[in-house]
Amino acid sequence: MTTPLEFYFDFSSPYGYLASTQIDSLAAELGRGVSWHPILLGPMFQAMGSVPLVQVPLKGKYALHDFERTARLFNIPYATPEAFPISTVAAARATLFLLRHDKALGADFAKRIFTAYFAQGKDIRELPVILETAAQAGADSDALAAGMAGDDIKNELKKNVADAMARGVFGSPFVIIDDEPFWGFDRFPHIKMWAKSHHHAN
């Protein structure tokens, strides 16, 4: 029995987007599934006393360059969004609502939202963009519009972020595999190496 890769991401995270395009093939290579966990970096940054990467002197300019270069090296479509970083609470709530009813649909929607923001120049803060993207994924957008505004979804997102932080999640993308934590798209090769050495050790 293998457990799925626990995949945590904020929709405003470029490396999270890059990871979202590769997590399925990584999981397939390891013979595992993927659990998709939309989170919000805001409360985590607050706990760490940190600011968004691109706002840090010296590092910010490099980061913008590295996002684009990494996408190019991995042949992933990418265009720096005009508004960045943004609040992704609406998209996260929509994902939670869809995941609750259909895990495959929720995952597909998450990938489409990431692509809309980081490759298609869409503003994923806007409700029409969220609903249209959901409809393209085959969701009932009227049910989504009603459901994502519910208090239960709002509370679930808050709880999920708190639970993630309690597990040690502090960034995006963040993958937990059998309780082993990996932060960053650049740790995907490490996840493979770790999983293979772990497998042999058992």
Place this chain on the structure above:
Amino acid sequence: MTTPLEFYFDFSSPYGYLASTQIDSLAAELGRGVSWHPILLGPMFQAMGSVPLVQVPLKGKYALHDFERTARLFNIPYATPEAFPISTVAAARATLFLLRHDKALGADFAKRIFTAYFAQGKDIRELPVILETAAQAGADSDALAAGMAGDDIKNELKKNVADAMARGVFGSPFVIIDDEPFWGFDRFPHIKMWAKSHHHAN
């Protein structure tokens, strides 16, 4: 004609240490040499308003784990130093002095200092440790003791740190190849991919 990999590092950087064990083979694979640049992270962190990684809530604990795990995955000897992070100004000055007289000797010394600190439990702030390590590399430790205390070396280190920052260097390890900047040991695979695509493009 190819230019060398410009390799910037602080001796108190675990990922810098890991990189120091792999930079030669990376350079060889790309048909390049390596220029070794000891720097100090202190002034860079000051400019960025950041603190050492291990002091950041949430991220710090993960970082300590990731240092060890990354070393293990790459089969690099590693033991978290008792005192960490530390001031590495003396070791950096010693490296500069040795590099000035013999680039191969300076590079060999730098690798030995990293290993002394991150694999052999030695306190590389101590002058006797520095001189003994230099002697093992074949250096004249009396000449080093006198030379590394000179104002010219002190000023050269300050200038090198300022020059590095002016080039956009803000962390360790940091590699510049043909003006293209890469931060982190985890970017070594990206350097290979970049260098190969860059070569084909010319």
